[in-house]
Amino acid sequence: MSTRIAIEQIRKINQLIIKKNTGKPAEMAVKLDCSLTTLFTYLAMMRTMGAPIQYNKFKQTYYYEEEGNFVIGFVPK
Incomplete structure (x- = not known):
């Protein structure tokens, strides 16, 4: 798993969690194509x-x- 892909997937997971729209784990895996x-x-x-x-x-x-x-x-001051 490349770092770039992992970061992008984590960003997608975060957005789904914030929207409370992940679905069941199997459905979420389909949404993430993993x-x-x-x-x-x-x-x-x-x-x-x-x-x-x-x-x-x-x-x-x-x-x-x-x-x-x-x-x-990184988030600059």
């Missing part, structure tokens, strides 16, 4: 970096436990 294993790897990476990601079984979507945004990259 395998379930790869999706779970991305989610684990994001959690390791502090993203409070949870899954709501009733609404069938991932969400952040608190409002926020997952940002990757």
Whole structure:
């Protein structure tokens, strides 16, 4: 997995989570054009970096436990 592709996929995951429009994990993997294993790897990476990601079984979507945004990259002052 290249770094550029991983970063782009994480950005897409972040947007889907913010919109609360991920769907079930299998549906989300289709939206990202990746395998379930790869999706779970991305989610684990994001959690390791502090993203409070949870899954709501009733609404069938991932969400952040608190409002926020997952940002990757340099932000100048």
